Amino acid sequence: MIFQRIKIFLRTVQENPFKSSSFFVLLIWGTIPYFVARAEEGIQGANITSYWDGLWWGIVTILTIGYGDRFPVTLEGRIWAGFLMLSGIVGISILTAKVSSVFLEKALRDRRGFVDTKMLNQHFIICGWKNEMHSFLTQMLRANTDLKAKDIVLVNNIAESEMETLKEIPLLKDIKFIKGDFFAVDIIKRAAPEKARKILIIADMTPNVRGQIPTLSEADARTVMTCMTVSNIAKGIPVAAEILDEQMDQYLKLAGVHEIIYSRDYSRHLLAKASMGVGVTNVYHDLIDPESTHLITTCDLPEDCFQKSYKELKMYYEAKFPDMTLLGILENSGNSHLAKEKALKKAQQTPNINELVKNLRKVKELRFNHPVFNPPTEYTISEGSMGIIIKEKKMNNGV
């Protein structure tokens, strides 16, 4: 019976070394000084005169510091001290060993491509890998000052050594990494997409384990698969995807992804534009180049501008922000799921059923994140819109 009890006790200690060793240390430190103090009480030349003195002596001894300002002088006191020293040292060692192993395990997990899914929130997920990934990432971090490396989660199948090289760049030191096929459901789930701020899927043309480079269609197919999974488990989270073959975009649209990056087509378009007029290419270059002084971006609109005309907004911007140029409106921006729910609620607020049906049909046709350049002056700004502006970049010092 008692043998069983001991076995169970030992198993608990083994399974919970941190809890049991800390409990053990506290127990020893709390009780033995009492006995020591009691043994030393009233003795000539003793320096441990109270329980509190005992506790001080206890902690100094257990942590192997040993100031020597307090020590037991009686035989009984010294025997108790012996117990404390033997068991206390054992307890402290287990404790410190466990604490260091926790840190070591975390570092190992980070290196091997495991991430604590529960801690992820409002992060930025990038699925896939590109050659020159480090320059792409550093450029992105430099352009978005409110984005930090620790908020980025990379999901890909790249070798650990390459990831290590990436992390050696000081700007990218804290980047998180999940190793696995980004188009597999269980891997994506580890990145907590439903809590992400945004998800970017890059066309992954890196060679697989056998050294074969995927074809364009294979890369695009993986992107489409990832988009479908993500829009299912992370409804409404903004997703942007890079597509190589422009004809695959219909599948992305079916999966609910409306921010599509046609990287190969863009470079062709730019080349074509070079044939148009003189200097048009330079205009595009300046707008896209991260080093240039001006950038095209979106901005939040002031609270009271909704339901007002575009003309009023433009005049407001010209007066209040002379260094910005308002180009147009980005309709229905942000989380598409939330925007749709909001629009549905509004559509129902009429007693006239005819109007209700019309409103609901309009909600169905809502285009999210839809840019409208130079709208006519009577255009009314609806809720959920943002402004499209060209603004001067503030120069960043150093970085």
Next chain:
Amino acid sequence: MLLTKTNILEKVALLDSLMSNTLVMRAIAELMEMKSFPAGTYLTTEGQEGVEYYILTKGEVSIRRNTPEGDSYKVVVLNATKHPSFGEGGLIEGERRSATVVCESDVECLILTRSQFQTFCQKHPEFALPIVIKIAQSLMGRLNQTSRDMMLLHKALMDEIRSN
């Protein structure tokens, strides 16, 4: 007071069948009570049973309804200058209010309750009848509108299923 009440009653559409008979008008005017309510009072609540019929004499009220998903919205704002009346369904047994009426300003109303109306009906059935017919007509109108709305929704649903 009675005279002003009668003047007001003459302007209310529901009771125009009584215009010819001043005695009856006076009888109803005597029954109706003038009450004031501060801004923000809920005179009727959608879905609940009500027993009063209101004639707005001073101030403004807004008529509000709920969407099926529970959001409240304003349908219309009524001003006392047009002598609107509402809640006539309350004079009929078992009718639930079809909308919420909220006082937008301090308000004064003439109120007729169901029990008062029923007593009046028993005493003067010949005058109660046109009033009840008027109420029945408005209910029929609402019923027809509901049927038309059902057809509209039915059609919209069919279109949706066909389009996918």
